[in-house]
């Protein structure tokens with residue numbers, strides 16, 4: 001025997017199911033985005049913008065440390081094996097915390113970690129070809 005109340009309850013149940021369905025889809029979409037953001041792939045284009053806004057003054061257009069501003073010790077040649085040979089974590093620390101007693105300041109306040117990684121992805125593209133494809137990305 002169906003009463004009006006039962007029908008209403010059923011309707012509510014269907015409505016709830018639909019809402020839960022939408023929520024699940026929305027959450028799945030969110031976590032997919034989260035996943036792709038946590039990939040090691042970095043945004044070289046965004047890094048290039050950051051580099052040419054901030055880093056270029058000292059490190060120069062090609063990263064050779066020949067920017068318009070000069071320092072003692074001089075800005076590092078970012079294309080050199082001395083820099084390109086370092087692991088990402090070491091370079092990240094240099095940019096994040098700066099290098100004591102040099103003009104290389106700490107960028108942790110001005111840039112987010114993601115922005116520093118993007119800038120470093122761009123720095124990796126400055127490596128000369130003959131260093132064995134080191135310019136092919138973060139390591």
Ligand code: HEC
Pocket residue numbers: 050051054055056057058059069071073074075076078082083086090091094095099102103104105107119120123
């Ligand atoms: C005010 C000038 C200046 C600016 C701006 C600057 N740097 Fe530097 N950077 C230096 C100097 C000077 C050194 C060399 C430090 C040394 O002798 O150890 C250096 C060194 C480095 C190194 C090498 C660190 C290492 O561990 O060998 C990297 C990588 C680097 N800078 C990246 C960047 C990036 C990326 C930016 C932009 C977010 C940036 N720098 C902005 C002056 C600057």
